[in-house]
Amino acid sequence: MGLWEKYVVPPLVSCACSTKPIMKQRAKVVPRARGKVLELGCGSGTNFDYYSQQDVERLYALEPSGGMIKRAQKKAEALGWRDRIEFMEAGAEAVPLEDNSIDTVIITFVLCTIPDWEGALSEARRVLKPGGEVLFSEHGLAPDEGIAKWQRRIEPVWKPLAGGCHLTRDTGQMLTGAGFALEGMETMYLPKTPKIAGFVCWGAARVA
Numbered sequence: 001m002g003l004w005e006k007y008v009v010p011p012l013v014s015c016a017c018s019t020k021p022i023m024k025q026r027a028k029v030v031p032r033a034r035g036k037v038l039e040l041g042c043g044s045g046t047n048f049d050y051y052s053q054q055d056v057e058r059l060y061a062l063e064p065s066g067g068m069i070k071r072a073q074k075k076a077e078a079l080g081w082r083d084r085i086e087f088m089e090a091g092a093e094a095v096p097l098e099d100n101s102i103d104t105v106i107i108t109f110v111l112c113t114i115p116d117w118e119g120a121l122s123e124a125r126r127v128l129k130p131g132g133e134v135l136f137s138e139h140g141l142a143p144d145e146g147i148a149k150w151q152r153r154i155e156p157v158w159k160p161l162a163g164g165c166h167l168t169r170d171t172g173q174m175l176t177g178a179g180f181a182l183e184g185m186e187t188m189y190l191p192k193t194p195k196i197a198g199f200v201c202w203g204a205a206r207v208a
């Protein structure tokens with residue numbers, strides 16, 4: 001890992017993922033998490049504010065970056081929620097949990113980054129209990145060709161600077177391609193956000 005990834009990416013990504021419009025996107029899905037919850041790539045724990053502490057029995061916060069985990073642990077302690085969160089330093093492509101053990105998988109602003117997203121979604125399917133739910137809030141490929149063209153042009157420069165984040169991934173297609181049925185996916189451009197990074201979608205999905 002280079003100095004950029006170690007020292008610059010964690011605060012940069014935490015900051016970029018905490019704008020007011022992005023926080024509003026989190027609030028649309030995270031409070032709906034129930035039971036045993038797995039969060040893929042929890043980063044610095046920005047979602048922790050939005051969980052319903054009475055509805056979440058246990059949160060498995062998976063994140064491969066040690067730097068991010070340290071930040072997330074501080075956040076959990078500040079919220080007085082440390083005892084109900086189990087941190088797992090791992091990638092989403094190999095989740096250290098048993099089959100059929102999770103009620104809700106939370107995926108926010110992370111499918112854009114996970115290198116093997118197909119492996120990650122296959123793991124999400126494996127650990128979900130029958131009837132369990134994926135709740136997602138992501139950014140990705142814009143439906144307008146004029147914007148999408150710029151996303152494709154900028155992505156090669158953007159990706160290494162932004163910790164591996166892709167601009168051109170299509171979350172809806174990724175989820176359905178991985179065997180999930182979407183339940184009410186909504187989309188929009190975020191206000192006060194450059195359109196290349198501001199086309200977002202959110203909703204729920206279950207194993208089809």
Ligand SMILES: C[S@@+](CC[C@H](N)C(=O)[O-])C[C@H]1O[C@@H](n2cnc3c(N)ncnc32)[C@H](O)[C@@H]1O
Pocket residue numbers: 013017040041042043044045046047062063064065068090091092093107108109110113114115116163164165
């Ligand atoms: C843009 S941040 C988003 C963090 C968090 N999900 C949020 O909503 O704020 C992307 C996160 O994905 C993590 N990540 C990178 N590769 C990953 C992988 N293979 N599996 C899980 N998370 C990964 C990064 O370390 C980073 O914390």
